[in-house]
Amino acid sequence: MAMAYLAWRLARRSCPSSLQVTSFPVVQLHMNRTAMRASQKDFENSMNQVKLLKKDPGNEVKLKLYALYKQATEGPCNMPKPGVFDLINKAKWDAWNALGSLPKEAARQNYVDLVSSLSPSLESSSQVEPGTDRKSTGFETLVVTSEDGITKIMFNRPKKKNAINTEMYHEIMRALKAASKDDSIITVLTGNGDYYSSGNDLTNFTDIPPGGVEEKAKNNAVLLREFVGCFIDFPKPLIAVVNGPAVGISVTLLGLFDAVYASDRATEMLIFGKKLTAGEACAQGLVTEVFPDSTFQKEVWTRLKAFAKLPPNALRISKEVIRKREREKLHAVNAEECNVLQGRWLSDECTNAVVNFLSRKSKL
Numbered sequence: 001m002a003m004a005y006l007a008w009r010l011a012r013r014s015c016p017s018s019l020q021v022t023s024f025p026v027v028q029l030h031m032n033r034t035a036m037r038a039s040q041k042d043f044e045n046s047m048n049q050v051k052l053l054k055k056d057p058g059n060e061v062k063l064k065l066y067a068l069y070k071q072a073t074e075g076p077c078n079m080p081k082p083g084v085f086d087l088i089n090k091a092k093w094d095a096w097n098a099l100g101s102l103p104k105e106a107a108r109q110n111y112v113d114l115v116s117s118l119s120p121s122l123e124s125s126s127q128v129e130p131g132t133d134r135k136s137t138g139f140e141t142l143v144v145t146s147e148d149g150i151t152k153i154m155f156n157r158p159k160k161k162n163a164i165n166t167e168m169y170h171e172i173m174r175a176l177k178a179a180s181k182d183d184s185i186i187t188v189l190t191g192n193g194d195y196y197s198s199g200n201d202l203t204n205f206t207d208i209p210p211g212g213v214e215e216k217a218k219n220n221a222v223l224l225r226e227f228v229g230c231f232i233d234f235p236k237p238l239i240a241v242v243n244g245p246a247v248g249i250s251v252t253l254l255g256l257f258d259a260v261y262a263s264d265r266a267t268e269m270l271i272f273g274k275k276l277t278a279g280e281a282c283a284q285g286l287v288t289e290v291f292p293d294s295t296f297q298k299e300v301w302t303r304l305k306a307f308a309k310l311p312p313n314a315l316r317i318s319k320e321v322i323r324k325r326e327r328e329k330l331h332a333v334n335a336e337e338c339n340v341l342q343g344r345w346l347s348d349e350c351t352n353a354v355v356n357f358l359s360r361k362s363k364l
């Protein structure tokens with residue numbers, strides 16, 4: 001582990017020091033390309049590109065890069081062989097020595113070719129938001145991606161203001177369970193489009209099963225308890241990137257996140273029928289920090305990427321220590337709330353509110 005890290009650090013210095021030991025397929029492949037000769041400028045550009053590599057290309061490639069760099073700048077290896085216990089320097093020496101009498105120009109060309117073959121790992125540093133790398137399939141209402149140590153769960157019903165329908169409740173639970181076990185360091189929830197989420201999809205209340213409304217309310221209460229329970233028990237740092245207005249359950253859930261970053265466009269955090277600006281929600285402790293909408297995504301994702309480089313075990317353990325003290329209480333409150341809600345869903349007040357919304361007689 002330490003060796004891999006050291007090799008990587010070395011690789012990211014002046015030229016990636018790589019080592020390759022005996023075989024050198026990439027080098028051999030390009031040795032035949034006599035027509036092409038990389039200039040000193042190409043070589044320097046490639047060295048700079050290596051420093052921008054987003055992903056560790058692996059020890060074998062790093063050793064190759066190291067060997068080619070040394071060969072291109074110093075010529076054949078004439079250093080004394082390091083001792084058998086000096087593992088890293090011996091691996092590097094072996095890689096360099098394996099190049100034999102390869103001319104400097106050929107080594108320079110092979111270095112440039114090797115770096116260019118790594119181009120999928122090279123990304124513009126201005127791209128701060130995790131992209132579609134390792135996109136999870138099988139979700140209808142979410143886009144789930146994992147990159148840079150961050151699993152991003154994005155509500156993806158923008159035309160419905162990311163209202164949470166029954167399918168989305170189930171998919172969020174599934175995505176959280178997967179994220180808790182994947183190799184990401186932090187997990188982020190956010191919304192696609194202009195809303196973070198308009199809360200529970202009010203059409204959830206309209207589909208009445210044969211067992212009638214009582215059975216529907218009971219089933220919903222069981223599911224809601226399980227849904228909120230997933231947030232209470234989530235083991236890694238959980239962060240909400242509130243990209244726009246948030247309503248109803250999407251607001252009340254925020255209390256279970258470890259950090260909540262809101263755009264100052266999130267001006268309609270509706271709780272108890274009252275609109276709260278993101279700034280007011282921050283003053284009340286519901287939001288961690290508010291950012292100007294124009295720089296929101298850039299600033300927040302830069303920060304999250306830095307968080308994702310923190311030691312994962314320390315993060316998990318810190319969260320566990322904090323959450324442990326309150327977990328039982330949170331589950332008890334959740335159970336009680338779901339019981340109360342089960343009754344409220346059968347009330348005339350609830351029916352009227354849903355009917356009013358669906359018939360567009362009133363809007364919040």
Ligand SMILES: CCCCCCCCCC/C=C/CC(=O)SCCNC(=O)CCNC(=O)[C@H](O)C(C)(C)COP(=O)(O)OP(=O)(O)OC[C@H]1O[C@@H](n2cnc3c(N)ncnc32)[C@H](O)[C@@H]1OP(=O)(O)O
Nearest residue numbers: 159160161163169198199200201202220223224248249364
């Ligand atoms: C685990 C399984 C559990 C099952 C279910 C359990 C139930 C749990 C409930 C827990 C408690 C929840 C509290 C809540 O969250 S209650 C819901 C609170 N939210 C609302 O009341 C918001 C209602 N929406 C609005 O007021 C407005 O739409 C808006 C968000 C202010 C936006 O207004 P705007 O004029 O900009 O846009 P439109 O109204 O035209 O909306 C565009 C389309 O989106 C549809 N939409 C928006 N929000 C919802 C919603 N919450 N439910 C259903 N549909 C929604 C809207 O109808 C438009 O659709 P259309 O284009 O097809 O007409």
